Amino acid sequence: MWSGNLRNALSSLRQSRWRTTFTMLGIIIGVVSVVTIVSLGDGLKRQVSGQINQLGKNVLTVRPGTIDGKHKSISNLNLYSYLAPSTLSLQDVASIQNLPSIQAAAPIDFVSASATGDDGQFGDVFVAGTSPGLWDILHERAAYGSLFADDSSTDQQNNIAVIGSDIATKLYSALNPVGNSIKINGQSFTIYGVLPASAGSLLSVTGADLNSSVFIPESAAQNLTNNHSNILQIFAQTKPGANLDSSVKAIQQAVSTSHNGVNDFTVLKQNELLAVSDQLVGTVTSFMSGIAAIALVVGGIGIMNILLVSVSERTREIGIRKAIGATNRQILNQFLVEGLVLTVGGSVIGIGLAMLINLLLRLYSSWRPVVSLPIIILTVGISLAAGVLFSIAPALKAARKNPIDALRGE
């Protein structure tokens, strides 16, 4: 009986191709948006955690702004602190560096979001001043050229830059860019080294990608910005064997002293950082997928509409079927199967499309979406539930038709 119902549903859907296509479109859009958004979120989470793991457990992060309360969560992270000028200064970097338990400290001092190459200006770049300690903290080696070392050795040649792999590709495609120049805020910088392509976007919490970053020595950054530093974060690497918690306390104490006891910064351990970023990404993802889920529900309503139309169009057919002995249940099943074919079809096509979109994103953008099986199962589950739920009303309407009236219909 079920196979008969299925064949029946397929043939009736085939009969009104356009209607079927557009009805499915609702479900397809819903599924595509849910799967894509959730996989983007998952990808982002993975990128952030990959980057954080890359840093290693012994790296502490100092950020401007405060996180109150026991639970260091994003809701407690003062958004204002992102907008206001940073409360961290180069002096803080120095005082952290001088702590006995700290091996290295490096600031990320935001300078500019644009740079000019030979081909003209290009945006989507993150120019930051930092100290040579960053390379150790990031475990980075140069792909080409070398990474700038202590300021003392490069004093005579302060205007040098280390660029990310994407920028190198953009500027010089396959050529080795070392020795060429790049202009930042009108000042020319010699490209000193190129970072290898990295999977994780190191600075993703600040919205930047290591691959499209330009690092210049802190002193050069000071020159460029007229000694206004805008330190987004300070990385501090503890010495091997040093206790993390006591290091956190030591940093808090040191920075707090230089801030006259004002607690306008936060020291985060890696796992805390992970929790904060996960939560941020999670919140955004669930918000977006909530919106996408509405699309799914609207798709379900579309199916209900079409089935209702189909039921009234086929009143006579229902009458005939009942006259020759179809029970209410059999009629119900017939229309339920039709609704299910629409939703299942829509879901399958939607998932296929979402996969395609993911592939294109991976190929042509810096996003790294991750499609996980649970998400697919969940989405299909939701769309099936919506399909059944919204098919029930029309199917019941069909099943309850009085055979006499139905036969007279049309």
Add this chain to the structure above:
Amino acid sequence: MALIEIAETSKLYGFGDATTLALDEVTLSVEKGEFVAVMGPSGSGKTTLLNLIGLLDQPTHGDYKLDGRLVSRLSSNQQAKLRRDYIGFVFQSFNLLSRLSVIDNVSLPLAYKGMPPVRRAKRASDILELVGMRDREYFMPHQLSSGQAQRAAIARALINKPRIIIADEPTGNLDSHDSKVVMELFAEIHRQGNTIMLVTHNPELTRYANRVLYMYDGMIVGDERTPIGYMAKHARRIYFKKLRTTDDDIAAGVSALLKDVPGQEITTKGQKRKPQGRKRGLKQKVSRSKR
């Protein structure tokens, strides 16, 4: 025990002032193997009676026993199963499902019974052979002539080996040749011992029946046994009388034939119930028999 037993059964449609009495305390019993032709003007309750017998409709009052079992108060699902197993319908407009091939249409009742596809295809082929439609098995309904479509519909009605075949004006949409083919098919089915109830406006077709019911205003006003092969007596009267219908009769609207019908007193005693539904014109009006 009679196959169909209907006792003082009425059917009302509508509410309040708009109430229509479609069947007025009809009592009828039909034995197994009878070929009953039901005649009467439009709105006389023929179709309502057949719908009740076919369990497509429930009576407002009265009891209906099918094969000794009281069925008039069963749930709609139980009635659906009885329709499937006991009753075969043949409609005036064939009512084949346009999206299914002939063989799928014919085997549909078996599908609802849960028979596996191969077996039901086999049965359907056999039945189609019987009605001479074997070579049209995989045609779609729109590819068939009217006569072929009706034969396919009859095959569908027969496939469950029903106790009763209910045919509501099965020749209404057919030309005389196809009508003859279809009626011969019914005759053959009847010869095999089936019970057939046939609604018709055509007095000629009473030749195939061995019992003719005349209905008027929701009542059975005549019940005549007739030998097969002969047109029923009253039907013949109508048949020949209608040739003498004058223009005045047509102008009068309501059948002039009814003017001198015995039983007129019913309509004059203030109980007159106008025939419901559209008027079909004099040609199809049927006079009442004497009671």
